[in-house]
Amino acid sequence: MTLYEKLFDLKYRQGIPTYELAHRFPEHIDRVNEVALLDIPENTLKELVPEKKILERLISLKKQFQRMT
Numbered sequence: 001m002t003l004y005e006k007l008f009d010l011k012y013r014q015g016i017p018t019y020e021l022a023h024r025f026p027e028h029i030d031r032v033n034e035v036a037l038l039d040i041p042e043n044t045l046k047e048l049v050p051e052k053k054i055l056e057r058l059i060s061l062k063k064q065f066q067r068m069t
Contacts, residue, residue: 003028007035008065038062 001009007025010016018036022029037045037058045062049055 003031004035004061004065007032008038011035012039012065034058034061038065 003025007021007028010021011018016024018032021032021035025032034057037049038061040048042059042062045055045058049058
């Protein structure tokens, strides 16, 4: 299980809040934040995330985890 999969499981399946994940995984705060953003619709992400590389990664993760649910 990758770190993203573990974070996704904790956040969306077990209901652990983002602030708790940030406390549990302080060395991976960027990944915690990315997993938290997966709940936001793609159109809104495009407005909120100005960096194309980050936006593309978020959209890719979003599609990957939509298949898992």
